[in-house]
């Protein structure tokens with residue numbers, strides 16, 4: 466990057482936030498904020514945070530991500546996922562800062578045959594998806610220099626995610642029943658953070674030209690798609706050593722056999738063509754991204 470920006474990472478210790486810290490480590494002055502320093506349900510605290518930090522780039526990796534709990538806490542989900550991004554966008558517009566924000570495949574209802582594109586009409590099935598959609602719309606309404614990356618099935622070496630849950634359950638149980646009728650694009654926090662860094666670098670270097678050329682909403686996932694069941698099988702194929710060879714049996718089930726408070730889309734596979742066409746970035750296929758995440762877990766385990 467040509468000049469050293471001030472980069473405010475909000476939600477800096479969530480799964481994506483931690484990887485953004487890694488990817489942007491040499492990109493400028495990094496300022497990290499998380500729940501212990503700001504409550505994103507409190508608008509005044511958000512404004513104070515941004516004004517004190519005076520960033521040129523805001524990376525918002527924070528969100529209320531508990532999909533099922535959101536059904537019983539809609540006000541908190543809306544505050545963190547819709548109102549907080551709106552305030553971040555207003556603050557960014559006021560100072561000319563760049564706002565990078567993440568959204569979700571759960572804005573879609575799953576009814577499409579084939580991958581969803583950015584111009585498809587959202588129709589969330591749950592409170593989490595509705596709150597994230599409201600966040601997207603609020604940022605777009607404010608305008609300015611913003612990027613919204615809709616991603617899906619995020620996991621990585623840290624945090625609460627499907628990979629780490631499978632490893633924990635794999636140690637505890639002999640067999641697991643996993644849903645085989647929901648399809649999506651598993652995406653590592655590693656790939657998301659590296660792609661974000663590459664795009665932000667391009668913007669700072671002027672590679673994409675004027676803001677009107679690049680500001681907007683993009684789908685950003687690892688390529689390919691899979692069901693949760695097949696993803697679980699792929700995880701256990703790669704983690705035999707981590708589990709000392711004790712791999713559980715994995716059985717496919719229907720969503721109806723695993724009722725949850727929040728409904729989930731059957732097909733939330735996102736097309737990444739706009740990301741590639743406009744910004745020239747492609748994330749790795751989900752299989753090789755999974756290889757890399759498992760490799761990092763292996764290294765972590767050996768260092769522990």
Ligand SMILES: NC(=O)c1ccc[n+]([C@@H]2O[C@H](COP(=O)([O-])OP(=O)(O)OC[C@H]3O[C@@H](n4cnc5c(N)ncnc54)[C@H](OP(=O)(O)O)[C@@H]3O)[C@@H](O)[C@H]2O)c1
Pocket residue numbers: 476477478479480481482499500501503504505506525526527528529530545566567568569570597615616617618619620624625
């Ligand atoms: N995870 C997925 O599968 C997935 C899928 C699609 C899109 N996304 C999007 O990707 C982005 C990153 O997600 P992630 O998986 O990295 O999430 P994550 O690991 O749950 O991290 C979210 C961070 O936000 C913080 N946070 C939540 N409420 C807060 C509040 N009121 N005040 C301050 N901080 C608060 C959390 O703090 P605590 O840990 O203390 O709660 C956590 O550090 C989000 O925009 C998410 O919607 C995620």
